[in-house]
Amino acid sequence: MSNSKSNSILVFIEINQNNHDIKDVSKQILSNVSILGADVIIIGDDLSDENREKLKNLGADNIYTVNSNIFPGSNYSPDGFARVVSEIIKGNDYKFVFSGVTSKSKDFFPILSATFNSAMISDVTKVDIDGSSNISFVRPLFAGKCLANVIPVDNGPRPYFITVRPNSLTINPTPKIGRGIVTNKSPTLSANEIRSKVFELVKGASDRLDLTEAKIIISGGRGMKNADNFKLLHEMANILGASVGASRAAVDSGFAPHSMQVGQTGKTVSPELYIACGISGAIQHLAGMRTSKYIVAINTDTNAPIFTKADYGIVGDLFQVVPILTEILKENI
């Protein structure tokens, strides 16, 4: 392909392993940026006809697919993924390469940006495109206690690499329809180009969505009293299809693993509904969940700071409130 015809944007697309649908964050990005002309790349996930059609209808022109057998014995390698995406970029003239914030993109996008000596803007929550197709971004700092407007400098090395936080953009309901041309790429990678690759993947105990992608989160704090009581939250989560989180106090007390921690030294989340049970609301916790669309807080202490952020606050004992809430949800959903 000649550079003059190149689209200006490439989007790294990921597929959910549990339902084989395109990740919401991939859809959120593509539908909003395809107006500028966008290609997409998918690595290691065989592209179904259904997903090809979806990508086309979200605005994808070229759909580059890379077979899953390029990393024998494993499905991921940070330098391998960086190398594969860089091959696609080199044949084009992209100004921006996008991905959702996922454990893969967090890992290999900085490697990729370094191979082009260009910059990366991580974890953006807003993408603004002006009339002259200039793009600017908003990204949170200090886990969201503060936000910043960030722009690429003029004449900086291209492309810029951008990761977008899940659920921060809404899917554009009327995106440009793309051409949807599928091209399979089989890059040749020598063994010394792949330094780190996954030797073994141990699946997590939960098949729930990760906290960063969840639409509903139920979190427990020090008020849960012990690890065993978290089963109350899991029971409610099962009814709602929600994911279960925890405060730092709960994690540090050994009630929950760190992978469940929400807050400044855990995960920053933006679900549609966040139910905080027995969480007082330390400033570092509020920073990690304040962008939730609706917040419900249950706490015995009427002065707990969590109530300042809650849309619906219930001053009461979670061990009384949660079972009734679960019962009502069970009857209604």
Added chain:
Amino acid sequence: MNIFVCIKQVPDTETKIELTKDNSNSYIDTKEIKWIMNPYDEFALEQALLIKDQFKTGVNVIALRVGAINPATEILRTALAMGADEAILVEATENLSPYPTALALKRAIDKFQKPVDLLLSGKQSIDYDNFQVPQILSTMLNIASVTQIVSFNITSDSGSGSGSFKVQLKREIEGGAVEIYNLNLPLSCSCNKGLNTPRYPSLPGIMKAKKKSITTYTLQDLAIADSEKRIEYKSYFLPKEKPPGKKYTFPEGDVGKQRALIEEVCNSLKKESVL
């Protein structure tokens, strides 16, 4: 074996962020801030010290940071007191974005003239939350990179800190799943919470640290030009506060009233299409 540990000085997690008033909300007011070692970097430093404890001889731990000289809270001194052997400070008056930070670290390591066997960092700093510097630096150093590790296991064929090493790492990904990596050195790892429990500096450690030297470079020494910035932070603003919500008191004893209250909340959420 040389273990380089990247450390950043950041505001404490309980810090309330205020913008400077003088300059049209353009920058973060740092006057009232309590500075700490970035919590994830503490795990990286502790891991380096655990390796030193494991092999007893042949391990040299070098802590390095890019940032302003601040004698009152110099966390490199804390790192030396915890057990690091040497320290490097790259003086920078403002917070650099990830690319120039990594470039400054790369050039400081080159100038220090000790080969990198292991590079340990926190997975991200809790101020700018970029999650980039370790991977960019590893690419510049041309070594393998694994991020957000929760387990680190190293064995040496000689049993000491010199010889040939094998490393097994565990990296946590979405949904609590774990990727296992088997690698050789040189290697870069960015560390996550859960890896270890950082030690406190001991009194003898603090005394010894006073005698250890901190090698200092300026950005000019490392030829880091302003053009390396690549991105510009144009303005800063605080998130909008939500209007206050509804607050209910859970009635004691009366199950009917209790149910009615929770049903009211559920119905409100249904109206907003969240349930």
